[in-house]
Amino acid sequence: xxxxxxxxxxxxxxxxxxxxxxxxxxxxxxxxxxxxxxxxxxxxxxxxxxxxxxxxxxxxxxxxxxxxxxxxxxxxxxxxxxxxxxxxxxxxxxxxxxxxxxxxxxxxxxxxxxxxxxxxxxxxxxxxxxxxxxxxxxxxxxxxx
Amino acid sequence: xxxxxxxxxxxxxxxxxxxxxxxxxxxxxxxxxxxxxxxxxxxxxxxxxxxxxxxxxxxxxxxxxxxxxxxxxxxxxxxxxxxxxxxxxxxxxxxxxxxxxxxxxxxxxxxxxxxxxxxxxxxxxxxxxxxxxxxxxxxxxxxxxxxxxxxxxxxxxxxxxxxxxxxxxxxxxxxxxxxxxxxxxxxxxxxxxxxxxxxxxxxxxxxxxxxxxxxxxxxxxxxxxxxxxxxxxxxxxxxxxxxxxxxxxxxxxxxxxxxxxxxxxxxxxxxxxxxxxxxxxxxxxxxxxxxxxxxxxxxxxxxxxxxxxxxxxxxxxxxxxxxxxxxxxxxxxxxxxxxxxxxxxxxxxxxxxxxxxxxxxxxxxxxxxxxxxxxxxxxxxxxxxxxxxxxxxxxxxxxxxxxxxxxxxxxxxxxxxxxxxxxxxxxxxxxxxxxxxxxxxxxxxxxxxxxxxxxxxxxxxxxxxxxxxxxxxxxxxxxxxxxxxxxxxxxxxxxxxxxxxxxxxxxxxxxxxxxxxxxxxxxxxxxxxxxxxxxxxxxxxxxxxxxxxxxxxxxxxxxxxxxxxxxxxxxxxxxxxxxxxxxxxxxxxxxxxxxxxxxxxxxxxxxxxxxxxxxxxxxxxxxxxxxxxxxxxxxxxxxxxxxxxxxxxxxxxxxxxxxxxxxxxxxxxxxxxxxxxxxxxxxxxxxxxxxxxxxxxxxxxxxxxxxxxxxxxxxxxxxxxxxxxxxxxxxxxxxxxxxxxxxxxxxxxxxxxxxxxxxxxxxxxxxxxxxxx
Numbered sequence: 001x002x003x004x005x006x007x008x009x010x011x012x013x014x015x016x017x018x019x020x021x022x023x024x025x026x027x028x029x030x031x032x033x034x035x036x037x038x039x040x041x042x043x044x045x046x047x048x049x050x051x052x053x054x055x056x057x058x059x060x061x062x063x064x065x066x067x068x069x070x071x072x073x074x075x076x077x078x079x080x081x082x083x084x085x086x087x088x089x090x091x092x093x094x095x096x097x098x099x100x101x102x103x104x105x106x107x108x109x110x111x112x113x114x115x116x117x118x119x120x121x122x123x124x125x126x127x128x129x130x131x132x133x134x135x136x137x138x139x140x141x142x143x144x145x
Numbered sequence: 146x147x148x149x150x151x152x153x154x155x156x157x158x159x160x161x162x163x164x165x166x167x168x169x170x171x172x173x174x175x176x177x178x179x180x181x182x183x184x185x186x187x188x189x190x191x192x193x194x195x196x197x198x199x200x201x202x203x204x205x206x207x208x209x210x211x212x213x214x215x216x217x218x219x220x221x222x223x224x225x226x227x228x229x230x231x232x233x234x235x236x237x238x239x240x241x242x243x244x245x246x247x248x249x250x251x252x253x254x255x256x257x258x259x260x261x262x263x264x265x266x267x268x269x270x271x272x273x274x275x276x277x278x279x280x281x282x283x284x285x286x287x288x289x290x291x292x293x294x295x296x297x298x299x300x301x302x303x304x305x306x307x308x309x310x311x312x313x314x315x316x317x318x319x320x321x322x323x324x325x326x327x328x329x330x331x332x333x334x335x336x337x338x339x340x341x342x343x344x345x346x347x348x349x350x351x352x353x354x355x356x357x358x359x360x361x362x363x364x365x366x367x368x369x370x371x372x373x374x375x376x377x378x379x380x381x382x383x384x385x386x387x388x389x390x391x392x393x394x395x396x397x398x399x400x401x402x403x404x405x406x407x408x409x410x411x412x413x414x415x416x417x418x419x420x421x422x423x424x425x426x427x428x429x430x431x432x433x434x435x436x437x438x439x440x441x442x443x444x445x446x447x448x449x450x451x452x453x454x455x456x457x458x459x460x461x462x463x464x465x466x467x468x469x470x471x472x473x474x475x476x477x478x479x480x481x482x483x484x485x486x487x488x489x490x491x492x493x494x495x496x497x498x499x500x501x502x503x504x505x506x507x508x509x510x511x512x513x514x515x516x517x518x519x520x521x522x523x524x525x526x527x528x529x530x531x532x533x534x535x536x537x538x539x540x541x542x543x544x545x546x547x548x549x550x551x552x553x554x555x556x557x558x559x560x561x562x563x564x565x566x567x568x569x570x571x572x573x574x575x576x577x578x579x580x581x582x583x584x585x586x587x588x589x590x591x592x593x594x595x596x597x598x599x600x601x602x603x604x605x606x607x608x609x610x611x612x613x614x615x616x617x618x619x620x621x622x623x624x625x626x627x628x629x630x631x632x633x634x635x636x637x638x639x640x641x642x643x644x645x646x647x648x649x650x651x652x653x654x655x656x657x658x659x660x661x662x663x664x665x666x667x668x669x670x671x672x673x674x675x676x677x678x679x680x681x682x683x684x685x686x687x688x689x690x691x692x693x694x695x696x697x698x699x700x701x702x703x704x705x706x707x708x709x710x711x712x713x714x715x716x717x718x719x720x721x722x723x724x725x726x727x728x729x730x731x732x733x734x735x736x737x738x739x740x741x742x743x744x745x746x747x748x749x750x751x752x753x754x755x756x757x758x759x760x761x762x763x764x765x766x767x768x769x770x771x772x773x774x775x776x777x778x779x780x781x782x783x784x785x786x787x788x789x790x791x792x793x794x795x796x797x798x799x800x801x802x803x804x805x806x807x808x809x810x811x812x813x814x815x816x817x818x819x820x821x822x823x824x825x826x827x828x829x830x831x832x833x834x835x836x837x838x839x840x841x842x843x844x845x846x847x848x849x850x851x852x853x854x855x856x857x858x859x860x861x862x863x864x865x866x867x868x869x870x871x872x873x874x875x876x877x878x879x880x881x882x883x884x885x886x887x888x889x890x891x892x893x894x895x896x897x898x899x900x901x902x903x904x905x906x907x908x909x910x911x912x913x914x915x916x917x918x
Contacts, residue, residue: 074354
């Protein structure tokens, strides 16, 4: 009889101790965690000060990607309207965010520092198709709320 | 023989060998830019520095000939330092724009810099800016900043091709490769400089910024646009072929291509490509068309048996596809009327067929009717290479109805009348070996008179026929009697070699023959005559376009009208579409695996790099479906192998033809202009968007300046050509190389239906003059 009561009190003691302890969870999405600036989230394609795309469509990110998540199609810029800072640019740039393992090797391989991994990590969608980020999406990176 | 040691390994090589070649024999890789075996040593790039004991300084391996007892080191601190220095200098003005360079990933400058180069250059000053992506021609771009001035391109065009269209301009670091006076390079061999360039300076314009080496399918293939059958590498990207490169084969070819083959790969994606089935002239679902054709086949076979069906094989099909058709026709349909589409009547028996090795070893070459520059461009390069070999002189003669000589390949031509080549050759043979029984049999009908031909020229030709140890005849097949002369020639020259290289098409006709088809022109004519006479109910054209190709258009029209069912398979809609009950789309080269047999009777494997577009299917899909409709088992035999164990990649040898047929002296035309046909790769009817302008310029009849003057045509005009068979209107261009009195018309061009007339004398009249732009 006494032993049982002891056990109950011990258990409750643990419970009350935990109630007072600091929390491990976050009340997401009302409150968000602070990430390191080097956090590797969703990709973006950067532009230079004049608004020209940095990506020249060299395809090194495509080559280095261990998950085969990137597809690049390059082309020559139409004569009078340069798209990137040189006469070659990427017509198509797609990242399959389901395949991507966020290793950051694309960022590392990029000779023009065009593809960068932002800390944005809110990657959810209702279907797989919308998890493929196209060029326009990557040129306008989402900002974390 | 000279003995030397390279990196501790001893080797014995011939005197005069360069260290680089000796090292290559041992499998030791010496980096090099400027040296190319076909072009010889130059020593411009200094990349191949090696250390030779007892030499005070490093030596260039590509220009230093071996010497007895030489000890060479291709590695070591001194060599490494030398190469580092050379690369540092080469990179001083290099823009290092590898990410935007098409060569990036397959570039020797990249590779060697990684392997031998310095990690950092010490040059801090601004780099010299030069032309980027400037045109060499509409098909070739040059980036002068990337150039390392190895001069391969300049030397290739100047020494090898003989059309010096590229040159070095400027001095020192300002030196650039450019075209003569800025004029675009027009040579049909200019595309080879793209393959030759070890860096990203010379690039293919159609491939510019299209792909990178790691996201392409690069497959070994064979060019099918002419019977030379050059070995190629095709590059596929996203289901389209985007590039064709030459593929060198060790000890056999250097991988040269002509621009027609290098840039004409886009016919498979041309807007006129057949991608949908057509039933009675309307587009129809593939399944329905196939089913419908199956019904017709069943009906014909049930009512009259398979012999009422004839199959004409043609086009760009592989040997394997031809064999599938052969098996289907013999086993399922039960017909023996299997022939090959032909555009000229000549035929070369396998026993006479020579190889390119024979050509390299020949001491005399006779061109009969054909101008290799037009009909087999890479053969022209081979002849030039052979002619350049000063150690063994070559006699080069021509027997043709026009002068075959060119500035790049002087040919002593015996200009005959149209249809007189066989007679002139026979006359020379009579003089050379008139008492040989084979020659006597050949001449028994009175041929060999060579009327109107200078007898000294005939004697000269006969001397070549008699004295040449190794003779190669290159023949265009236009004048069929030449076959019998060649057979008699080979017999009369017992003990000496006589080989023939046929330049006529279809490019894989020998492969079709290997697969079981009758490639003789007479067999095709018999089938067409039977069709005209109502003995054939169904005519199946597998890739063939008879109305365009067959020399007698009227016979084809009559046959088309008479047969009940007319089917075609092909990459394009054949001419006379209104005649066809059904046309089904087939797979083009580069879309199926298979072998092609070239003019040497050599089998060459081609692997696909893309899939057929739209509803186009490989041959076996159709055959299997139709066999099913006929209720007969038909399993496509993937195991069938065109190769023969004994003869390797050549088709099995056959003995020389023994029966010599007598030929007659031709009735010679009197005066007037003579109509002359010739197969030309730039006017062979296969479309290309990349080459559109050049193809258009080539698809025109040609007339000599003298005749043009008489007609009042300045550069381009339209003429009316009249003969006993009919009247034809042809656009013509003045060709200053053409022999007066000849009108040259390319074969196989839909817009120039020369098969309405017969070669020979025609009446020519000017219609109008077209303004030249």
